[in-house]
Amino acid sequence: MYRSKSKAMALLPWLLVLPVVILRAFTTIYPVTKTIRDSFFDIRLLAGKNVFCGFENYIRMFHDPKVLISIQFTVIFVFVSMFFHITLGVLLAMALNMKFKGQRFLRTIVLIPWAMPSVVAGMAAKWAFNNDYGLINDLIRRIVPSFQYNWLIYRGSARAAVIAVDLWKDLPFFAILVLSNLQFISGDLYEAAKVDGASARQCFTKITLPLIAKGVATLCIPFTLWRLTSFDLVYSMTSGGPGEDTALIAYRITTEAFTNLNIGYASAMAVVLFLIMMAFSLINMRITGSKKFET
Template identity: 65%
Template structure:
């Protein structure tokens, strides 16, 4: 018994430095962000005043933040619809038996392996009207085609969503593919004997059996979309105007461009609460959605 306590003490001594570093770099910033969210801090003007919930009230009256919330909702819904529909289709294709299957699965993952900043910068050039890859391809069929993708609001939003979808869709599909691999082929053989075709088998067997994993994946990918920052930062910088502002990008702009630290902290805390609620929904929903 004494030896066990001795080993346990030694273990804690060895782990303690890592715990202290982790606590300082994770827990302390969270509490500090929460604290300064109640202050009006303007670094250049030397202002550091306690204002209570004034920063939180300002959130509901900030037109730029409301625009960011609006586009974030469009971005999340549009991107997730694409992830679910195209991700399932791509997973079904990758689950088929054919030559070169492993090579194709590797190639499909390449976009996901690239850093988002690199993809966003390359996409910024690709969507250029004069010498971009997208317009060059379209002009091979329609020489008079002209489109300033990142200058018009609607097309800029579409471009941001399309790039995000292209980047993370392969990873989503691979995770769905992992769910498909757990479905026994005997189930499909039995359905085939009963006269069920491919479409009916998909809706009666495949979709119900992967629905729980699909639901959990959708929640986590939705959370990642809400906190997306780099695609807008590198591709559009929130433009044209504020039409492609995402919430995380607006928080960063307030903190590091406008140096409005207290207000940006209040927005960050609010986003943290939203993410915590979504995490709770994910845990609750994963228990309820089952077949």
């Protein structure tokens, strides 16, 4: 009797969480399997079409100029944005880690851009980069009165503007997370290094960087995935323009699914994006789990 009661008590936690597990499995597994299934069908709601097409959606994707442009900018967006997230994020974190008056206040206000919804940030940036009444050109005209430039109608500057706004918004949050890693480093290590005659540069390269490397690499996993699935910033700031030059792959998927109502084609792109995200996750997990990051 005691043994049966122990078994019942052991099963009780599982029974309590079972409804949540079932709900979570349904809301996760069903959409994924439905998307994979739809990717092999030509589903066009406007044409009333729903027929099996095999790998045609996948083949079409890599011959579609719009999709290729989206993939190109997505790669540029992810790598450039993450490069500056890492370099500037570490520098900002080190600045916030210094002891000075108003340190807590600065740590608080630096998070304001991150707390702002991406749609709001995108709309504000769209106004800021306007040639006639935008904040950016107004500041430049204080130095160069005759300056005229439409930032969001040229490919290079529009892409640079999207990346800059993404950095402005999410860099502070990245820096705060790096700061939490910095605060775990004992001050005794720096004191011992100074006694041995180490310079500030040597302290940074030999103590700080090795000890925060694994934390920074781990942070790159979610931040890279967020860049890959970024949609709302482009939607509110450029609507993918000029032309298709700032249309990230997530924006292209949304356009195909909800504007063109081409569900099958959008599902195929979503599956490819899912595989790319999974590959990034595996690479990052392999890197962060390697021995060179062990402390």
